[in-house]
Amino acid sequence: MHLRELDLANTARYRAGGSAPGRLESEGLPVQTQSPRRSGPLNGHDVKRIRPWFWCCAVAAWAALPAFGAPPLPIFDAHLHYNAEAAAAYPVPAVLDILRRNSVRAILVTSTPNEGTRTLLAATSPDLTVIPFVRPYRNDADRATWFRDPETLTLLEAELARGAYRGIGEFHVFGDDAASEVAQRVVDLATARGLYLHAHCDERALERILGHNSAARVIWAHSGFSVPPERLERALERYPALRGELSYRYDMTTSGRLTTAWRRLLLRFPDRFVIGSDTWVNQRWERYDEIIAWYRGWLADLPEDVSKAIAWSNAETLFGAPTTRGAATRSP
Numbered sequence: 001m002h003l004r005e006l007d008l009a010n011t012a013r014y015r016a017g018g019s020a021p022g023r024l025e026s027e028g029l030p031v032q033t034q035s036p037r038r039s040g041p042l043n044g045h046d047v048k049r050i051r052p053w054f055w056c057c058a059v060a061a062w063a064a065l066p067a068f069g070a071p072p073l074p075i076f077d078a079h080l081h082y083n084a085e086a087a088a089a090y091p092v093p094a095v096l097d098i099l100r101r102n103s104v105r106a107i108l109v110t111s112t113p114n115e116g117t118r119t120l121l122a123a124t125s126p127d128l129t130v131i132p133f134v135r136p137y138r139n140d141a142d143r144a145t146w147f148r149d150p151e152t153l154t155l156l157e158a159e160l161a162r163g164a165y166r167g168i169g170e171f172h173v174f175g176d177d178a179a180s181e182v183a184q185r186v187v188d189l190a191t192a193r194g195l196y197l198h199a200h201c202d203e204r205a206l207e208r209i210l211g212h213n214s215a216a217r218v219i220w221a222h223s224g225f226s227v228p229p230e231r232l233e234r235a236l237e238r239y240p241a242l243r244g245e246l247s248y249r250y251d252m253t254t255s256g257r258l259t260t261a262w263r264r265l266l267l268r269f270p271d272r273f274v275i276g277s278d279t280w281v282n283q284r285w286e287r288y289d290e291i292i293a294w295y296r297g298w299l300a301d302l303p304e305d306v307s308k309a310i311a312w313s314n315a316e317t318l319f320g321a322p323t324t325r326g327a328a329t330r331s332p
Contacts, residue, residue, distance in 0.1 A: 076106040076315035082116035133167040134159040147183040169198025178208035205256020229261040247278035
């Protein structure tokens with residue numbers, strides 16, 4: 001099973017409240033609105049359609065490789081998880097090797113539990129910048145309840161006392177759950193401390209978050225997952241501080257090339273998008289090379305300055321100077 005085929009299947013299970021293979025993802029999790037592009041499981045026709053896509057994408061990625069001796073385009077992975085399952089299967093040296101061979105020079109890390117993020121922060125080096133975000137989860141079950149649990153604020157305050165974190169998230173919230181008192185206090189906390197919010201949310205929840213505090217700075221995980229480019233364009237126009245992250249947006253390409261609508265959107269807002277791997281399950285770590293190759297394939301469709309911005313400099317600009325390694329060991 002190839003990358004897009006696997007991810008479509010996992011996404012269907014995710015939205016249905018099911019589980020990824022070998023891991024219970026989110027029992028009781030509020031689910032997103034189903035994409036208008038798909039309903040139901042994959043069938044034989046889908047698989048036949050996806051396989052040619054994969055090979056076209058692979059060819060495009062190969063064509064995007066730099067000339068012999070030229071350094072590849074550096075990547076800032078702005079959506080990376082080092083969850084407990086990953087930490088058990090992929091020791092830090094293995095993670096560093098995966099990042100190195102893909103020319104990933106910076107990562108935005110958010111993990112369940114937060115110990116995983118602190119572990120990778122301790123691996124900061126001249127070759128790898130680590131931007132840590134604190135997640136409002138003690139475990140996977142918190143994903144469905146954090147926005148109504150007063151202990152969320154206690155957890156965040158304790159973690160933020162370590163002094164290293166640059167944002168809060170990735171957190172999941174949908175619809176009017178984003179209007180809860182706890183969610184609003186988290187938004188205010190982030191805004192008061194100059195932290196970004198990494199929100200996996202639908203359009204209604206995004207409106208609630210930014211309507212509550214117009215100074216909030218949001219990185220929209222998956223750019224809304226299934227929100228079409230036309231509505232993304234309106235959101236970017238309405239909220240100047242909003243940034244879109246592009247993992248799982250396989251609707252961006254057809255046969256490995258950007259669609260007309262997505263190309264137009266990226267060229268209109270070249271400074272508003274970042275890319276990420278979203279290693280939420282170990283299968284994403286297993287296929288990390290393919291994920292990055294998919295990005296490189298369509299980045300090659302864009303003017304050089306735009307591809308560099310989306311791959312690297314947009315995220316670099318958000319966070320400025322790298323977080324220091326010493327902050328990783330500070331006790332709250």
